[in-house]
Amino acid sequence: MSSLLILGTKSDIAKALARQYAANGYDLLLAGRAINELDDFAKDLTIRHEIKVSLHEFDANDFDSHAAFVKQLPQLPDGVITAIGYLGEQKQAEKDWSECQKIMNQNLLGNISVLNILANLFAKRQSGFIIGISSVAGDRGRQKNYLYGAAKAGFSTYLSGLRNRLFKDKVHVLTVKPGFVNTQMTADMDLPEKLTAEPEHVAKDIYKAQQKNKNILYTKGIWAWIMRIIRLIPEWQFKKMDI
Amino acid sequence: MPEATDKQLSGWGRYPRLQHSVFTPVTTSNLHGFVANNKNPNTIAFGNGRSYGDSALSECIVDCRLAQNYFIDFDIRQGTLTCQSGITLDEILKVIVPKGWFLPVTPGTRFITLGGAIAADVHGKNHHLAGCFSQHISALRILLADGSDVTCDEQHNTDLFRATCGGMGLTGIILSATIQLTPIASTQIKQTTHKTRNLEETFSVYEENLNSSYSVAWIDCFAKDKSLGRSLVSLGEFADDGTLRQGQNKALTMPAWFPGIMLNAWSIKCFNTLYYHRQRRSIKEETVHYEQFFYPLDGIKHWNRMYGRGGFIQYQFILPKDTSFEGLQTILKTIADSGQGSFLAVLKLHGKANQNWLSFPMEGYSLALDFKIKDSLWPLLEYLDQLVLKYQGRFYLAKDARVSREVFEQGYPNIEKFRQYRQEHNMNQHFNSAQSLRIGL
Secondary structure, three states: EEEEEEOOOOHHHHHHHHHHHHHHHOOEEEEEOOOHHHHHHHHHHHHOOOEEEEEEEEOOOOOOHHHHHHOOOOOOOOEEEHHHHHHHOOHHHHOOOHHHHHHHHHHHHHHHHHHHHHHHHHHHHHOOOEEEEEHHHHOOOOOHHHHHHHHHHHHHHHHHHHHHHHHHHHHHHEEEEOEEEEOOOOOOEEEEEEEEEEEHHHHHHHHHHHHOOOOEEEEOHHHHHHHHHHHOOHHHHHOOOOO | OOOOOEEEOOOOOOEEEEEEEOEEEEOOOHHHHHHHHOOOEEEEOOOOOOOOOOOOOEEEEOOOOOOOEEEEEOOOOOOOEEHHHHHHHHHHHHHHHHOOEEOOOOOOOOOOEEHHHHHOOOOOOOHHHHHHHHHHHHEEEEOOOOOEEEEEEEOOOOHHHHHHHHOOOOOOEEEEEEOOOEOOOOOEEEEEEEEEEEHHHHHHHHHOOOOOEEEEEEEEEOOOHHHHHOEEEEEEEEEOOOOOOOOOOOOOOOOOOHHHHHHHHHHHHHHHHHHHHHOOOEEEEEEEEEEHHHHHHHEEEEEHHOOOOOOOOEEEEEEEHHHHHHHHHHHHHHHHHHHOOOOHHHHHHHHOOOEEEEEEEEOOOEEEEEEEEEOOOHHHHHHHHHHHHHHHOEOOOOOOOOOOOOHHHHHOOOHHHHHHHHOOOHHHHEEEOOOHHHHHO
16 A cells, blocks of 8 residues: 655645545655644544554754654655645744744755655655645745745755656656645635635645646646746836736 | 634525624634634534525524544444534445445435534434434534533433434534444345325325335325325335445536526426326336435535525425324325425325424424425415414424424424523523524524
8 A cells, every 4th residue: 555754734735635645545644743633633534544644743944853753754655745834924034034044944944854865765765756835936036925935936946856866766756836725824815716726626636646747736727827927027027016 | 713704605495595704613622712702692503504494594603514524433343433523424424334334314415414413313214213313322522602512412411412412503512423323234225116196005105114114205296186195105225235335426516597487386297297107117126326215316416506596495394193194185285286396395204203302203294395485485384384283293493494483382392491401501692593593492
């Protein structure tokens, strides 16, 4: 039976992903902070889908702990999804370095730190898949969220390089760029309904894309077009805009 | 915790349509927090929105589906299942059926939540043998208005159990329950359908088949005179061929624009006649999947749109056994003469009543039928109400959107007990639905 490690399991997207992969027979290793809060969630998954679920404490910010974390896993999983992310407060982060650093650590450095280790192990094994949840915000910097965007852009570039490197090792890397998703992270935002996906929809898209070895996934799909247009706007024009 | 959103909502009958603020807690602790801080006395829990009328409508609605959607325990050997209240019977079936277990009692749709099944104390085609849903519960957890989380069953906290099962969410918020499942050796049902020529024959098929596990009758409510009460009575038993196969889960969808005018007295009369005569023989035997047997309407998503935007009333009442025949003859005649009524009409013989204060079934025959809403409907229903009372019958809260306090309370001898219990425990200061305010529960 296949197994999947999910990092940052408490987000709504990660939970939906856990359900999606569980429904397709994957055993799950769920990792995150205060992971015992997911006891009931894990039990529910085992009853619904007759799979094995184990919980593992993991702190994305504690880079030094990552090697030990990977080592103590009961098995090297067939695949890994990282859903670690932190939207942060752009305005605050412009003035307050600690907030800015938190955005960088959560969205970029924490992910790189743990994926470096797993990538090496997958390469050595000559199999596996790595799914990174980046964001459309990384496709172009906007005044509203460019710190989050910069971290996500870095992460997207990292994943692209990793994909390139691991191709010969039969390890597949999928970059996911969700647009608006209706989650707790965005609960306070007024999102346009037609452009906003439910976490279950995102999870289904990711599962399908991973099974088909796709490289980059925009979800909802319309975001691929929106971002294509946004990237086409010349910089001299873009800098004057407020979008 | 997310803020309330204002929404227009209706029950499954699409009538009445009211304005609500809807709270959607995402975890159990969110739900606790909400109950602790909620100041609005007109608050009610909401499940999957399948009660027909205004049972789950109120100024303030707590949508429990997200916060209470975990399976807690499933003992595959003993067939005991514990899960949270926001889980639907459909989700439960997906887990238990492959292991050779089935719901002890199921209504005609699997798209209701466990919480809703308990609140309405639903019954099914096996009521004459198995009773209501609550009779298979060994533990029930409820969140009370004071924030306490209380477990009850028939022996412990009995009053709370009697008030909650059938109590339409008016005692608190149902959190979880443990139910005893029924073993099955197949997902196929051996179905025998008797075509009866009138009410007398319909009754005798029921009476002669009291040992049949499942029984239900489709009744042609447009048939008159000598044919009054003609029906297709289906009896069912689970097969024992060992195949455990989930349903197809393919569903047609009733389009949102379906014009209600398509359903008129003439079209339904034609349909009913064709449907009745489709079966040539007086007895037909076949083997069907349980989904087709128990949940024929679940195969059409949004079938409630069939009656148009104005909605419909599902009118369901039950008469005691000794007045059933005379009462149903009178009522069916009134309906047939009115030219209203619809294709969906179901007659069912029930077993003994349980002791819950507001559970609907009692020993006798119940009739459920849909009426498309139009101006001429209200006087007809008021007239029917009086007939039901004359024959000592009563009404089902899960279907009701309109009966008056005076009409409702005559059918329920324990209603004062229920009211008093709510008062004593301050439940009426915290939980009320549009229905409970109308009926004075």
